[in-house]
Each structure stands twice: as structure tokens, then as C-alpha cells.
Amino acid sequence: MAEETIFSKIIRHEIPADIVFQDQRVTAFRDISPQAATHILIIPNKLIPTLNEVEAEDEATLGHMLIVAAQIAKQEGIDESGYRLIINCNRDAGQEVFHLHMHLLGGETLGKLVNK
Ligand code: 5GP
Numbered sequence: 001m002a003e004e005t006i007f008s009k010i011i012r013h014e015i016p017a018d019i020v021f022q023d024q025r026v027t028a029f030r031d032i033s034p035q036a037a038t039h040i041l042i043i044p045n046k047l048i049p050t051l052n053e054v055e056a057e058d059e060a061t062l063g064h065m066l067i068v069a070a071q072i073a074k075q076e077g078i079d080e081s082g083y084r085l086i087i088n089c090n091r092d093a094g095q096e097v098f099h100l101h102m103h104l105l106g107g108e109t110l111g112k113l114v115n116k
Contacts, residue, residue, distance in 0.1 A: 017029040020040060042101065081107070085104055086103040
């Protein structure tokens with residue numbers, strides 16, 4: 001059984017977060033420590049620790065996360081200027097919160113994809 005993270009509390013509105021979108025499947029909120037002018041996290045409401053635990057039944061939710069990301073990018077006015085979507089999985093990618101999340105980054109020119 002996966003352990004809940006702070007993101008479950010955000011989904012249930014038990015702790016404050018700047019939620020920009022929420023429906024039955026996903027929640028999107030501004031990152032507390034933004035790495036770009038626009039930095040929003042899009043997460044499934046279902047607790048999935050990492051991309052490795054995704055199941056066939058999650059397919060629609062994962063697709064929905066992409067559709068929501070594009071809608072939010074438009075809402076934020078960065079759809080034409082451009083944006084990047086990132087999912088970190090486990091240690092080498094630097095995943096810190098073990099509730100699957102997609103970073104939506106934009107609002108400025110972003111650096112290279114991988115810094116070594
Ligand atoms: P990861 O490195 O796991 O891919 O990214 C986790 C992200 O969650 C980080 O960018 C971090 O700033 C963000 N984060 C961690 N705790 C909180 C929180 O309590 N509220 C919000 N809004 N963002 C958080």
C-alpha cells in the first residue's frame with residue numbers, strides 16, 4: 001500500500017495550495033518553489049507513487065493529464081510561446097514527492113533539458 005504524501009492533502013484541500021484546475025481525475029496547482037516563470041504541477045487524484053506503478057486502468061487519466069496541461073498552458077498564455085512537460089521517476093531523475101506528478105514549465109526561455 002503506497003504511503004500518502006503532502007499532495008494527497010492538497011487534493012483534499014486540507015492544506016493550502018494555489019489550485020488552478022481540479023476535476024474528478026486530476027488536480028493542478030502552482031509549485032511552491034517555482035523553477036520557471038510558470039511552474040504548475042499536474043497530478044492524478046489517485047495515489048500512484050511513480051510512473052513505474054501506472055496500470056492499464058490509469059491510461060485515460062494519464063491522457064487527461066496531457067489534455068489538462070495543454071488547457072492550462074493556454075489559460076496561462078504560454079501555449080504559443082512554448083512550455084515543457086516533465087515527469088521525474090525515482091532517484092536519478094530527482095523525484096522528491098512520491099505521488100506521480102507532471103511539471104508544466106514555461107513563461108520564459110527554458111535551459112537545456114539535462115544539466116550534468
Ligand atoms: P519532484 O522533484 O518530485 O519531481 O518535484 C516535486 C515538486 O513538488 C518540487 O518542484 C517541489 O517544489 C514541489 N512541492 C513539494 N512540496 C510542495 C507543497 O507542499 N506544495 C506545492 N505547491 N509544491 C510542493
